[in-house]
Amino acid sequence: MHLDDRLFSDKKLYLPLLAAVLLLPWVPMGLAGPYVLRVATLTLVYMVLALGLNVVPGFTGLLDLGYVGFFGLGAYTAGLLTVHYQWSIWLVLPLAVMNGVFWGVLRGAPTLRLGDDYFAIVTFGFSELIILVIRNELWLTRGPMGVPGIARPDFCGAVLDQPWQAYYLILFFLLLVLWVVVRIRSSRLGRAWFAIREDEIAAECVGVNVANYKIIAFALSAAIGALAGAFYARWFRFVHPDMFKFWESILILCLIVFGGMGSISGALLGAFILIPLTEVLRIVLPDSLSNARYLLFGLLIVCMMRWRPAGLLPVEKE
């Protein structure tokens, strides 16, 4: 049985993991505490992003090079709504998700017939388009000035201003997303996606409406990306077009390639290893070399391709 099937059913697997993530904010770490918690929160955000991206290239088999577009879209939707209307995160978040779904579907409709490489190019172009609009529409997004002063997340009227509260909040969203993708993976819907990934013509012949199921995949993927973005905006309290560069798309793609395309536990593990690693390298490397950490990062991916091409936790056993 694959690890993904056991995520919510095997008590021996999920109880220790859940205990570890729940107790993390209470481990005494002295002065490093807030920093570690911040990195942990960031890691959880990327876990959500990795799970969301995984739906399209991992499950449906279409390479998506523009995931950061939905991340940015969610972040800006949430950020601007919060700044202008001071709405609660529990209202802003669904709106951001709906906006993500809308653009995800809109992007999906014309790309239905595109093959792998062409689809990848369109996704890349679309995400660049989103970021360009964000950068240039000063009246709406303030462009390169960014949107500062976004309110912190809140819960039942109380502002969540402690780091551990934000940590628990994103943990809640992560578990929610995890539940959704795990449920879908072993369902009729997930199987339809796998069928499209394996062989579109055969999928049609067993009765899968390929166009519809691709659209559902795009919508879900965009929704999860926008969710992560909305949380990120409320947590970081500032959004700026430079935070959503093309590099981020590649980073998120790296996470799932590293963990194993299409594998849910792989996506989690990929984020768990790579995101803290960038932070560790930032500290370990001398200042002049700190940007070279992406070089090491690349090296790691090359090594992966050489020795574990299917990722750390591949979907299929050989």
Add this chain to the structure above:
Amino acid sequence: MAGRKTGELLLKAHKVVKTFGGLTAVKEVSLEVRAGEIVGLIGPNGAGKTTFFNCLNAIAGPTSGEIMFAGHSLVSQVSPATRLLVFRLGALFALLSLLWLPLALGVVWPETFFRLEAVLALSGLAFFRIYLLKPLSHFRAWSRLLLLIFVLADGLWAVVWLWRSPDFAEVGFFSLFPFYPLLVPGALLILIAAPFFLLMFNLPRVREAFGQHLRADVITALGVGRTFQNIRLFSSLSALDNVKLGRHCRTRANFFGIVLALPGARKEERDSAEKAAECLRFVGLGKQLESRAGSLPYGDQRRLEIARALATEPELLLLDEPAAGMNPTESAGLINLIRRISQAGIAVLIIEHDMKVVMNLADRIYVLDHGELIASGTPAEVRSNPLVIEAYLGAQHAAAQA
């Protein structure tokens, strides 16, 4: 399976033609399959047998001709009444969408109006309209005219908006527009009607009327299962998952049912696992439920493909060279399997090169050569038909046999 009487007409292909550019791969082939029958389709390599199958289940629909399956036309066959209905729907859609643009812009951006958004919104709306009406454009001249009207209307609105002052209140254009009071109720109507049209345009009947072939997945749901000459399994999935996918068109669970683990969805999942396992046992793969489909032996992959097709609960099963690459023992097993399928009440149309298999199984045989139907009849009749012998062995042999 649907309790059809043996001998009832199930599939009727009439003068099916398929051309690829200048090449005619299938020339006016007519063929019938009745419930409970096993029908063979044979012919030398390149005779157009697989192309004909692709026409039947719309992987590559026919250029012309009629295909009726269990009372449904699989190819466009438009009755005047449906055509009129579609025409009215199309016209209504056209009128509504003409109202769309000023509304969308007026309602969404009453005070601040920006040119970029105008261009984006206009091109987006134009795209959707064209997307929806694409089926129309396959149909008749009037539909192209309609399309043209939409594009011109979009262009007109674009010009009007881009040339006008950005302040909606100052435009004054709509104060002259006599139907301005109708616009708000119109907007609501359109908001409700647009998804409805979206659905309407995807209904099989409407697609038929638009001159579209039914999609392959719709044909599968109607009850035509098929296997492929070059095995097309979902190779990285387990055998059980492959067959569960066959259940796809017979199950209904949607996103919310699945995510919320509603009782209906869970029961359906259990049922489809049971039915899939049953299909696998039927073809003799009861022990390989969890094996990866791609790593099964060749003969098992063939049988797995048949199990997957059976899981779609077909009334007609199209088998494309099921015995290819099988040894005599395996093909004997296959003959037995196809017999059992037939006994279960499923009509079988089989393409096969292995004469032993096809002569043994088929009630009737059709012979194709160079895309044309050259003979049909019982196996004995076909075997002694000089045209068939000529097609397979050449003219000299045919003369020698005679």
